[in-house]
Each structure stands twice: as structure tokens, then as C-alpha cells.
Amino acid sequence: MATTNFIPTIWSARLLHNLQKSLVFGQAGVINRDYEGEIKSYGDTVKINGIGAVSVGDYTRNKDMVDPEELSDHTRNLVIDQSKFFNFQIDDLDKIQQNPKLMDAAMREAAYALSNVADQFIASHYVHAINTIGTDAAPIEVTKENAYEYLVDLSTKLDESNIPTEGRFAVLSPWFEGLLLKDDRFVGSGALPADDRLINGVVGRAAGFLLMKSNNAPTVEAGTGVEANSKIIAGHNMAWTYAEQAAQVEGYRMEKRFADAVKGLHLYGAKVTRPEALAVLSAKRPE
Template identity: 50%
Template sequence: MTVQNFIPAIWSARLLDKLRKNLVFGTIVNTDYEGEIRNQGDTVKVNQIGSVTIGDYDKSTGTGDPEELDSTQQNLVIDQAKYFNFKVEDVDAAQANTSLMEAGMEEANYGLTDVMDQFIAGFYTDVDADNTIGSDASPISVTKDDAYDYLVDLGVKLSEANVPKGQRWCVIPEFYLGLINKDPRFTKEPDTLANGYSGTINGMRIYTSNNAIQITGDGSTTFDNYKVMAGHRMAISFAMQISSIEAYRPEKSFSDAVKGLQVYGAKVLRPSALAVLSVSKG
């Protein structure tokens, strides 16, 4: 069905706002290694230096020979490619007193960002086993009385892994926010922003997103279990590039069209800087 089927006698100057999800996973990653990527298949090589030995100094023997630093290399592969391609018929554009092309670009931008958000959310599987609470098979059935406490426990997991206190985050599903909103420890200083930020618990900035991963722990088709991710910005590195965007006139129609290509990739470079809580909605 085309836009032409909806042409009324008078076009409204306003477009109906969409009911959209909060997109937050793209804001809790780092882009330190984005580099000059251009195409799907490009690779960002990340080097990591090993620990330096600290020894007891004896002036009679000195420091001895210098140790050779160990280094490891990880590859952040740009292996995701997403596109959009839409057109606006000339007759539709002529009868509209609002910019359909501009509205279409806004929708394309949201769609690309939403898919990217879901992609990053899936990296909960790369967490260190010691930094998990609950599991797919045995999720924690949280209530309003203990939901806050489990988020505190996630923060403790990060602290025990020597993760820096600053720039910590936690992404929870909406039902979980409903539970902690019933806890006076969380609601005594409410601070909710439009981008899904909902306050702080144990040094972690709490965000809500409907892109929080849902799982079926019992093998059924009912997605009533969720992954609550917490971590530090250093944990996941992300690199993205709008590889191409092009406006054109399709050969077989009287219309303006635009298409675009976005390439990106992400990698968990520090698994110990992530923590995951498996919960049941109950």
C-alpha cells in the first residue's frame, strides 16, 4: 500500500508521533577504536599490554634486567551491514504540505539505530562466568522487595573484578524499573531523563530499554525471562560508519528516492568489566 492511498483533501502539517523504544545500548559502549572504517569486513586491531612486575629494590643488586612487556591483540571486525531504500512519489510530495522525505529519513535513522541497539544488547553472552547471577535455566524471580538489592549485587561483582567506579551503567527492562520504583531507597531522589536514564544504584547509572534481551529458559515460546546487563564503558568497543547515502530518481517511476548503507561492529574487549543478572518476570 503506497502513500498515495492515504491522500486526504487537506494534508496535516504534523505527522503522528510514533511509539518508540528508548535506545540506550549504543550510549554505554566506547568508540575508542573506531578509526577510519569504511566497508563491511574492515578490522580494527586493538593491542593490550600485560601487567608490569613490581619487585623489592635492593641497592646492592639494583633492578636487574628490564622485563619484556607481553602484549595481546584482539580484532574488532566490522561485520554488520544494514541498509534502507525508500521513495516518495512526485504526486504524493506535491499534495503534501509536510516533508515526506524528511520524515522518511527520520524513520530510517531510528530503524538503523534500533537494530544496532539490539545487536549490542546481545553481547551479554561474553561476560565472565564469575560475574553472573542466575542463569538461563535458573533465573532469579525478583520482587519489589529485592530487585534493588540484586542491582547492588551486580555492582559488587564489578568492584570485585577491579572495575573502575566511574562510568558504570546498568540496563534493565521496564518491568524491573516498575519494581525498583516501589522501593523508597530508589525513589527518594527521582531523576528520570528522556533517554531512558532513571537514576543511580551503587554507583551505576540505571537505564531502561525494551531492547533488553528476553530469553526462554524453559524452552517454551513465552519470553518471560530477561538479561539485566551492567558494566563499564570500557567493556564493549563499538565502531560504526555511514558508508554511503545516495539520493536518486528511480527509472520506472516519477519519484525521489534515497538509500543508505551503515556498517558497524562491536566486541567485548574486557569481559570482566561486564556483569549479568538473569531474572524472571514472574
């Protein structure tokens, strides 16, 4: 594809579409995009406006209520502090010899690479969760007998924080899903609805969660010679927010080669706004 036929707006849209197809932590069922707004450059700030708690009092007939309270303003800033790029070339000889859709395939690969890094960034925000089971120093040893039970415990943590039951998710490490597959309570949960199957990484439902699997579930090194602990992140998408933009996608002709090249810039940021809506299990893989 010659750069003379390169339309940046079309390829920017294609890049974002492919990014969203690849995200697990960054998809709508896991994190909200309510404040995406207009992102133009690195360092942009998205203001998240909210209000404080409203008091409730007893009403007595024929008696005046107290004066109305002033609502406190809870404004948080989501800073677009991540800026990643790609830059690849396609030689003219390759364009002749390869499939004519080579550029499209390369853009899909670029989107996957960007989304993989973005997913890891989003997942790293688990550290702000209020509800935790186990710690880095004392992780929970999970087995096929208790894996399901700890999902229930995560659900209970969210119940105690008054988090809605509808729309809860949990993102698992592959080995954790492997343990669940040995438990009849998970295997016998039945087929997923069609809408659920469209969600990236989805593997089933259990303990009130829509379960997804991702190699980007965080791990923490426990020490020399000790296997890393996995973080099983559960919650509701009200807990955190994500904003992204393919700020620039440009095609250009390489000066010293017979080749077209494409470079792109991906800007994004994430913030936990309701830490009580996240619950994290620090899990040790059975030996």
C-alpha cells in the first residue's frame, strides 16, 4: 500500500478497533470509559467530577427539617501519562510477493502489541484495591479443592462493600482456571449466554463473577528461588476508569529504502476511583 493512499483517520480508527478487540482488563465489562473525553496529547487531564455522601435524617410531622447541607465536591484527575509508539516498514519487494493485505495484518499486530502493554498497565492498578485476601508476604496456597471457595470469598468481600452483584468480573491466571476446571461446581455451571461469549478472554461464570483469563494477570516475585504470586483481580467496572486515544498514525516513504513505513502513537491513562469495588486474591500456585 503506497503512502499516497494512506488515510490517517481511517487507520487510526482501525488501530483503536483492533486495540479494543485485544484488551481484557481494558474492555468495557471490566473497566469503564465514562470519562474518555477529548485526548489530544501526552499529559492531558480528564476531570472526574463527583459529589460526597448525602445525609439522611428522621422526618417529624409539623416540624421543620434542618437546613440543607452543602454537598462536597470530589473532583479527581485522570492523567494521560502513558505514551507508546510503533514504527514498522514494509519493503516494496515484500508488497509484491506477499498478500496484498499485508499492511492490515501488520496494523493488527501493532494493535495487539500496544494493547498487551496497556492491559498490563491497567492491571497494575490492583494495588489500590481495598478488599484483599492474602498478601505478597503471605499468599494463599490455592488448590483444586479451594480455588472455587476463594472466588466465593472475593464475592463476599464485595458484598460487604455494598458493590452491585450485576456486572461483577474476575480475571484469572491460566493456572487458576486450570484448577477450576477440576471442580464440578465450575464445570457444571452450564453454557454462557451469547453476549458473554463476545467478551475478550471469557472462560465461564462462577460465584457471581464473569470469569476471564489473561496472561496479564499481575505476578509478584516473592523472593529468590520462590515462584511468583499471582493476583486474581475481581470487582465491578465502576471501580476504575480508562481513557485512550490513537493520537497519531502516519504513513511515510523511507528515504534510503524502497519501502513504506507506518508509525503510530497510543496515549492512555487509568485511575481507580472506587477502590472498594475491587477485591484481590494473592494466590500461590500449588507445587
